[in-house]
């Protein structure tokens with residue numbers, strides 16, 4: 306999820322064009338496997354608030370994994386899913402229908418670079434996960450959010466905390482440390498670059514800004530971990546994989562093959578380590594920020 310805002314739909318691990326369906330699949334697998342962070346983050350939002358929100362906005366909702374969880378955890382709220390991708394919006398609509406909360410869902414097709422969408426109104430909670438860093442002018446977007454958020458509103462900005470990890474330090478094929486080398490390469494190539502939002506949030510007027518690291522490191526691999534690892538590394542091979550030295554490309558090929566005994570498809574020792582950073586911000590305690 307390292308993307309300049311120009312081509313955000315098609316860039317993920319790779320910096321290369323990726324079909325929306327593949328991207329949607331990675332989002333969904335990520336949510337299925339690492340989704341425990343959603344409830345932790347929502348618990349923190351609930352703890353920061355004195356009363357139930359009437360309107361919850363999911364900004365850059367994607368395929369709606371968080372939207373679905375927000376709807377379940379804020380059962381009396383209207384949920385507004387904002388995205389500039391109609392393909393993703395359709396998926397959110399379908400999910401809400403399947404889960405039976407369509408009457409509480411509003412989807413807004415809007416480009417956040419065109420300014421805060423009027424249709425969103427005055428939300429009580431804004432959830433912006435891996436979407437703020439897409440904004441061409443995040444400072445402007447934050448100022449607009451500050452102006453539009455309810456007086457006792459809560460803004461939750463989330464970012465991925467480093468690439469997901471699956472493998473032991475010695476992956477059993479080739480030179481140990483393969484995953485460390487991948488993480489280094491991703492970091493050097495600017496994968497998932499985002500600011501520490503504390504300063505921009507404060508500069509936009511928000512008070513009580515907190516930053517929390519939410520780790521997802523279950524003792525046993527959640528269902529879907531192997532599929533997610535395969536999807537992650539296959540996507541990576543298509544893109545940044547070309548920059549790997551031949552020895553590491555060979556390791557990657559073996560990890561992705563179906564017949565190698567240490568293949569991701571077969572190995573019993575996958576251990577997920579993932580995380581999210583959560584910034585919570587509220588209008589200043591003095592209140593009356595709508596001047």
Ligand SMILES: C[S@@+](CC[C@H](N)C(=O)[O-])C[C@H]1O[C@@H](n2cnc3c(N)ncnc32)[C@H](O)[C@@H]1O
Pocket residue numbers: 306310313314332364365366367368370371387388389390393415416417418433434435436439440
């Ligand atoms: C990396 S995805 C994150 C999806 C989801 N929130 C999550 O955490 O998995 C970023 C989302 O922001 C949306 N997005 C990016 N730039 C946008 C913009 N300028 N206006 C509206 N939506 C945008 C994309 O379509 C995509 O769904």
